[in-house]
Amino acid sequence: MTKNSEYAIEVNNLTKRYKDLSAVDNISFTVERGEVFALLGPNGAGKTTTVEILNTIRKPTSGKVILLGMDVTEKKYDIIPRIGVLPQGFSSFDRITVKETLQYYSRLFCRKKPDIQGLMKLVNLKDKAGVQYKNLSGGLKQRLGIAVALVNDPEIVFLDEPTTGLDPLARRAMWEVLWGLKKKGKTLFLTTHYMEEAEFLADTVAIVKKGKIFAMGSPGDLIESNADYLVVMLKSVDETVFDIVKKMGFSPGYDSHGDITVRLTHADDVRRILNAVRDGGASFTGLNVRKPNLEAVFLKLTDDTFLENFVGVEEAQ
Ligand SMILES: Nc1ncnc2c1ncn2[C@@H]1O[C@H](COP(=O)(O)OP(=O)(O)OP(=O)(O)O)[C@@H](O)[C@H]1O
Numbered sequence: 001m002t003k004n005s006e007y008a009i010e011v012n013n014l015t016k017r018y019k020d021l022s023a024v025d026n027i028s029f030t031v032e033r034g035e036v037f038a039l040l041g042p043n044g045a046g047k048t049t050t051v052e053i054l055n056t057i058r059k060p061t062s063g064k065v066i067l068l069g070m071d072v073t074e075k076k077y078d079i080i081p082r083i084g085v086l087p088q089g090f091s092s093f094d095r096i097t098v099k100e101t102l103q104y105y106s107r108l109f110c111r112k113k114p115d116i117q118g119l120m121k122l123v124n125l126k127d128k129a130g131v132q133y134k135n136l137s138g139g140l141k142q143r144l145g146i147a148v149a150l151v152n153d154p155e156i157v158f159l160d161e162p163t164t165g166l167d168p169l170a171r172r173a174m175w176e177v178l179w180g181l182k183k184k185g186k187t188l189f190l191t192t193h194y195m196e197e198a199e200f201l202a203d204t205v206a207i208v209k210k211g212k213i214f215a216m217g218s219p220g221d222l223i224e225s226n227a228d229y230l231v232v233m234l235k236s237v238d239e240t241v242f243d244i245v246k247k248m249g250f251s252p253g254y255d256s257h258g259d260i261t262v263r264l265t266h267a268d269d270v271r272r273i274l275n276a277v278r279d280g281g282a283s284f285t286g287l288n289v290r291k292p293n294l295e296a297v298f299l300k301l302t303d304d305t306f307l308e309n310f311v312g313v314e315e316a317q
């Protein structure tokens with residue numbers, strides 16, 4: 001590929017083996033410039049290994065990785081100034097302040113004069129400029145990690161689990177920062193265990209397990225093609241509702257709140273169930289019909305036994 005490659009990242013038949021273990025097993029994908037690509041997968045799936053090969057830290061056993069038109073194994077030192085990395089479990093020096101941390105990393109990685117104030121503003125850490133690293137909360141440490149990843153104004157930013165361990169508010173604050181980077185045209189390559197994060201941020205997600213890509217596409221397409229059903233939740237104290245739904249040939253169950261859930265493949269069945277409940281003289285106090293989310297797709301693809309064992313979501317008869 002040439003330097004003007006339309007892709008930020010091209011991965012062809014990438015494999016990484018440790019003795020008998022294929023941590024990454026023959027994966028291929030492309031990431032366009034300005035795209036947000038998320039790698040999802042259970043612990044040990046090979047996400048960090050993949051990220052670290054892409055960002056030149058580890059060497060592939062076989063296969064080819066092209067970043068910004070350059071081969072990662074041949075052009076490492078041309079690539080490094082153009083990428084930024086937030087490693088899994090980012091940590092920095094306890095006793096130096098936010099501002100000093102950014103100055104320090106800028107001296108290491110930055111060829112141009114860094115905009116430290118701009119970076120602190122971007123990740124909303126301006127009022128913490130004089131605070132030592134050890135006194136920052138987990139969420140603020142992660143935000144500092146992102147600012148460190150951005151000191152060289154990179155074209156591609158790799159973020160390995162950027163929001164793990166953060167509370168829901170801090171996570172959303174991080175999404176804001178990442179969303180801002182996306183709007184600036186950066187290519188983002190992230191890994192996450194949070195499905196809503198992938199649904200919210202990613203243009204494309206790849207689901208990996210045991211080093212292999214199981215499914216890839218936009219969150220919407222993955223849901224459409226892997227979870228072609230509706231989840232209906234009925235809130236009722238009336239026990240006959242369960243029996244009525246069961247007699248119709250569906251497989252209702254109870255969720256953790258004690259509400260009846262049933263999986264339907266045809267939207268029309270919602271109306272049939274409501275009619276049958278009414279005709280049976282039963283009542284319900286709440287109804288919720290929703291499409292399955294990315295989490296359901298993830299569980300289906302990464303653990304085939306999960307849905308079978310999960311009460312209330314069996315395939316409709
Ligand atoms: N240096 C190494 N030597 C041997 N095995 C390794 C090495 N690094 C990773 N592995 C193994 O490769 C597999 C993939 O690990 P990796 O860290 O890429 O997973 P991950 O998807 O990032 O997991 P997590 O979600 O827990 O971060 C695991 O089985 C891991 O034990």
Ligand SMILES: [Mg+2]
Nearest residue numbers: 047048049088
């Ligand atoms: Mg990892």
